[in-house]
Amino acid sequence: MANPTHQSLQFDDLNGWAEDDHQAALDVFLSTCGDMRDPAWQAICDLARQGQEARGFFERFFTPVLIYDGQDALFTGYYEPELRGSVTRGGPYQYPLYRLPPDMTSPWLTRREIEETGALDGLGHEIAWIDDPVDVFFLQVQGSGRVGLDTGGGIRVGYGGANGREYSSIGLELVNRGVYEPHQVSADVIRNWVRNNGEEGRQLLWANDSYVFFREVNEVPADMGPLGAMNRSVTTMRTIAIDPAFIPLGAPVWIEKNGAEPLNRLMVAQDTGSAIKGSQRADIFFGTGDVAGRDAGRIKDDGRLVVLMPIQSAYALLPDVIE
Incomplete structure (x- = not known):
């Protein structure tokens, strides 16, 4: 991968900037900026807490910076699944969600x-038993979710760790096998293929060596989003997952997503993902449930990401910043 370049832009260069709801973005920024440790970001967060007119705040204290590492931009979507399960094994509930084993090494199995x-059989690491192995797989891809229990009520789970193995795209595997063309692949297409192909479907899932473990996060209120990488609730259509090697967690990021439903919006980088690699890669959080899942699964678009950096941090990148 090429060494990244940094290009400073003006806010007038951001398509649709004036039309966005900057207050909504500022509210989301405030929910996690207090967890940023860099002094420049701490100073910005302190200013934000003093009460600011939102658009003016971003324009006065930030510089838009386009970071490019040689890879084309790619936007995808993620969501919080809702599964059916039980705290005991029985009937249709045969597929476990596991806690992270305490003695696991990395990489593991x-x-x-x-x-x-x-x-892991019989070791007591099960949080719940789910009625569909495909749902378990997609929960691992998403990293968090809700489980409605057969006895009533439910539990919420978040990312608890992984086996240290490389993530591989099941959709790409289907393309490589000649089953589908790239434009035909979506989450729903993958689900249906796995469910309709028995043992071959099960083995397709095994093409992804990565395996995710969970933890219970029932302290998160039901009306708030799941916990992201900053251990704070993420926000529907305002949170993105990014590669923290290029973009600081907690930073505002202006996205310009192309595709069938273009989207120009100020987001906040509050999450990460094993498949999210590169300076122009982002996963948009679409919310909770099946509708959010269908919407998220259709997204595979180009465009660009522009990070809003504190002015002093942007100029610290000199001479790499191109005016």
């Missing part, structure tokens, strides 16, 4: 090895 050998 692959997805196939865990499921085929029953490496």
